[in-house]
Amino acid sequence: MSTSKVGSRWTAPLRHLGQAGLFLLTAIAHMRLTRLQLAETLRQVYFAGVRSLVIIVTGGFFVGLVLTLQTYDTLTRFGAGDAASTVLALSLFRELGPVLTTLLFAGRAGTSITAEIGLMRATEQLDALDLMAIDPLERIVQPRLIAGIIAVPALTLIFNVCAIFGGVVFAVFLMGNDAVTFWGNMQASVELWRDFAHGMWKALAFGFLAGWLSVYFGWTARPTGEGVALATTQTVIATAISVLMLDFVLSAFML
Amino acid sequence: MKSSHQIELTAGIFLLLAIAALVFLALQATDRGVASGDGYRIEASFINVGGLKPRAKVALGGVTIGQVESISLDPESFEALVVMRIAAQFDDLPEDSSASILTSGILGDQFVGIEPGGSPEPLVDGDRLMLTNSALQLEQLISRYLFNSEEEE
Numbered sequence: 072m073s074t075s076k077v078g079s080r081w082t083a084p085l086r087h088l089g090q091a092g093l094f095l096l097t098a099i100a101h102m103r104l105t106r107l108q109l110a111e112t113l114r115q116v117y118f119a120g121v122r123s124l125v126i127i128v129t130g131g132f133f134v135g136l137v138l139t140l141q142t143y144d145t146l147t148r149f150g151a152g153d154a155a156s157t158v159l160a161l162s163l164f165r166e167l168g169p170v171l172t173t174l175l176f177a178g179r180a181g182t183s184i185t186a187e188i189g190l191m192r193a194t195e196q197l198d199a200l201d202l203m204a205i206d207p208l209e210r211i212v213q214p215r216l217i218a219g220i221i222a223v224p225a226l227t228l229i230f231n232v233c234a235i236f237g238g239v240v241f242a243v244f245l246m247g248n249d250a251v252t253f254w255g256n257m258q259a260s261v262e263l264w265r266d267f268a269h270g271m272w273k274a275l276a277f278g279f280l281a282g283w284l285s286v287y288f289g290w291t292a293r294p295t296g297e298g299v300a301l302a303t304t305q306t307v308i309a310t311a312i313s314v315l316m317l318d319f320v321l322s323a324f325m326l
Numbered sequence: 327m328k329s330s331h332q333i334e335l336t337a338g339i340f341l342l343l344a345i346a347a348l349v350f351l352a353l354q355a356t357d358r359g360v361a362s363g364d365g366y367r368i369e370a371s372f373i374n375v376g377g378l379k380p381r382a383k384v385a386l387g388g389v390t391i392g393q394v395e396s397i398s399l400d401p402e403s404f405e406a407l408v409v410m411r412i413a414a415q416f417d418d419l420p421e422d423s424s425a426s427i428l429t430s431g432i433l434g435d436q437f438v439g440i441e442p443g444g445s446p447e448p449l450v451d452g453d454r455l456m457l458t459n460s461a462l463q464l465e466q467l468i469s470r471y472l473f474n475s476e477e478e479e
Binding site for chain 1: 330333334336337338340341343344347348350351352354355356357358379380381382383390392393430435
């Protein structure tokens with residue numbers, strides 16, 4: 072007991088990080104671009120992206136609705152209710168869109184990627200692929216990794232559209248604000264390259280992170296039912312925490 | 327279980343949806359956005375537009391009837407030239423209407439307020455409003471007040 076055990080307890084996160092980094096490098100080294108790979112990637116975009124649509128669309132709509140409700144309520148006290156659309160668009164494009172989409176994505180798609188790969192490990196399907204001289208890093212990991220990079224920005228865009236629609240529903244349809252003012256204020260203060268593009272860069276980085284962590288925890292899951300359950304939990308925790316931390320770092324760099 | 331063909335088709339539609347969302351957001355919600363194109367243009371020159379910005383609303387009696395399209399400086403008169411686009415349904419505004427730059431609330435944005443005149447002739451595309459009131463400037467108001475009170479003493 073001892074020092075080595077105490078040591079291993081404290082160094083475990085670092086070791087995990089190193090292991091995840093090495094895993095990523097190996098996966099990138101094993102990348103290949105073939106027609107088969109592209110078709111498989113597209114199939115994974117379907118599983119990760121299309122199947123997350125319902126939660127993204129509903130989530131986005133209600134986030135936009137409640138965000139506009141709260142900002143409108145506060146801003147009208149200062150006679151600046153017209154600025155609600157500006158607040159909505161800026162907070163969505165710069166922060167909420169990418170972050171919330173990735174959190175929802177990790178819960179909906181990231182966990183299922185982890186569980187799928189973990190179960191493949193548990194049922195020795197990965198070893199079977201190896202035996203057939205099919206590289207599982209190339210056939211299983213690569214398409215899911217790339218699918219995350221494609222799906223998260225795409226879902227972020229859809230999330231933003233739904234949230235703005237929620238804002239329109241509240242401010243224009245429910246509160247009777249003027250649609251021209253709503254869009255005009257938004258257009259006057261949201262810069263395409265500064266606000267919108269920065270948010271999309273974030274979404275790209277988050278998609279990469281979410282895909283990477285999902286495949287990593289699936290790949291290293293202990294091949295038991297309990298191990299797979301633990302791995303899916305870890306995917307959500309690790310993605311949520313690292314996305315929030317990366318968000319701060321990226322925001323600090325971009326502002 | 328869906329067939330591979332169906333899955334790829336759905337994934338393609340999904341990506342198309344995302345591209346449509348990108349185009350919509352870029353054109354409707356950012357500064358590269360296009361102002362709605364219907365209606366007719368009128369212009370008015372002001373000595374001072376204050377903090378008026380393009381895309382600010384143009385209102386008549388508090389009801390929005392259009393949007394400011396551009397603000398530029400007239401090189402001859404050195405006045406600010408404001409081009410406004412008025413929605414097509416308000417095509418019977420009298421020709422001698424006047425425009426002033428107003429502020430919504432204390433902290434609110436500035437907008438152009440139109441005051442209808444009495445002429446039977448309506449405004450048409452490209453017309454210029456002759457009667458304009460510039461934006462109120464707090465600094466000028468204060469200095470005028472100070473100046474006047476000094477005189478009275």
